[in-house]
Amino acid sequence: MTSSPARPRTGAVSTVSVASAPCPVVVLDADGLIAELNDAAGALLPAARLGQPLSSPAWLAAADRTRPVPVSGEVGDRSFSAQPSVLADGRTVWWLLDETAYRSTAAELAAERGRTRFLTEASTALLASLNLERCMEVTARLATEHLADAALVISPAAARTLPVVVCDHRRELSRSTVSEAPDSVPGLAEALRGFPPVPSRWIDPATAPDWLVPAGFGEVGSLVITPLPGLGVPAGALVLLRRAQQDAFSEAEESLAGLFAARAGAAMSAARLYAEQNSISDTLMRELLPPTLRQTEGVEFAGGYRASRDTERVGGDFYDVHPPGEDSPETLVVLGDVAGKGLEAAVLTGKIRNTLHALLPMADDHARMLRLVNNAMRTSHHTRFATLVMASVRREEREVALRLTSAGHPAPLIIRRDGTVEEADTGGTLIGVLPTITSRTARVRLAPGETCLLFTDGVTEARGGPLGDTMFGDQRLKRAAAECAGMPAEAVVERVQMVTSQWIGGGRHDDIAVLAITAPRGAHLSAVDGATRGRYTA
């Protein structure tokens, strides 16, 4: 039998024989009986007999014979598609094309796409938080949803307890600490060490300690421990459990678990590093709690500070009030500003404040003290600097005598009783860069009700106003200061802070520190309180 598929007429008639076709071919007549069968089809469909109806595969037997369209399905463990050609006499020729390889490739591609989607989702979910506990929870939840029936995330701890987050088979999260040595579980200690990287460890579920298996989980069929590789620090271990009735982990699943673990580990170690940085900053900040400044030696002190909302800013502005001691008869006030941000600025701030503190006995000579601080601060590594104002304060009768020295810092403002505002006549070189520095000290006397206002450039450089980008500037500060004539120190600070806050509105700003030194209006000396020393930095 020959069949001529429709083709352009070129004069030559090419014929294709069913027998020589390169794939299994079955020819069915109009009644669905097998009219022809080549060898390949005979081998593929051993039950098919000429003259009999085609019984299997069912998907081909059931194919429409009047207007046939391509159909596909399984034959044994292989996949075929059947392409029909209809002959003039009503018979249908079914060409069976083996699609097993194509289909498994397509299935693999779909699976790979699923894995990629999962990893992308995982990355997004993991990177959404810089909180270590949250990262551990996300890791456990994602692992249970996509990789296993239950998952544990164990983070390495210096102490003898292991922090564990469990997401059980009911998708419920719980946190606990386990007082177990990691080496009670084979492979766990290595995974927690994280370096050198260890491959996932299969564990005989029978040897798993009870704490590894969530309550009510049932029999564990397979259990795998995967290290969570961190960024140079081990981030922990991921334990995946599957129930006995589930398939064990395939190679692809295990490698997916490894890829997932790498992302989870990176996110967890980033969170851990962030937490460490935060705790360092917190430690630095805790050193420097805001002082509650009050009257000391019959002088009013008040300080106010508004930190920049820029989260990377630690360090920056600072002020200290050192009450008189046996070596220093005057109160020394220091307010300053360190260039830069973050930890480096905080370290520099700590250094300059401690140096000043140690040099208190020399506060009678500001210029000399600044020279010594400058020498201590200078380094060949960088040119970061600090600017500051020092004020030595002493009560004399009803007045307050001040010695004010600026080292590259905006000069303090003197607010007189009549509302005039003067800049103290002081100036000098910033601290920490130049080999030799100069400074000029101003001597100022405050009558009762008069104030000396120290501030950082966060006040004058605050941007805002009606246009949102205008600097607050010296003139506005002086006007605001003039309105504070005769007010107590607390009120001056509050007023200046309020005016600048209104100016800034919701805009970004740098640290803002203000400190007022006021001669009390009361006629008598107040109680002496020389015991508390306020220290504050930002």
Add this chain to the structure above:
Amino acid sequence: MTPSFGTGPHAVRLALTGDLDYDTCGELLQRVRAALDDGGGVEELHLDCGGLGTVDSMGLSTLHQIHRSAGRDGIAFHLDGIGPALRRLLELTGTYEHLTAPRQAGLPGSSEPPGTEEGTAATGAGRAAADRPGGPRPAGA
């Protein structure tokens, strides 16, 4: 902050435009270093500040850093076109003279503290001697 270049045979000129602050100062430092590395035998560095916007404390710190490196390499450092705002900042911080004082090209002036981080509180006299331009410090200084 966008520096633009003009280089003569022995001079490097950078025109600075925009703000010089915490976010942009790193870039300026890099560009200056690249410019000085490229033109071997540079004797003068000119920073034209005519187009500068605001300069914050990190910006000022960076100008000092450049001034210091130039001095170390014996390159004359010039700030050109200093506007009123920058001048005010330099005067307030007491660094105007330091940054604008002419320094002879070709003579490495050492305004460096000793290389140790923990600079002891050296006496002013000892420091001043070490800070005078004119050749290397005596050994042990």
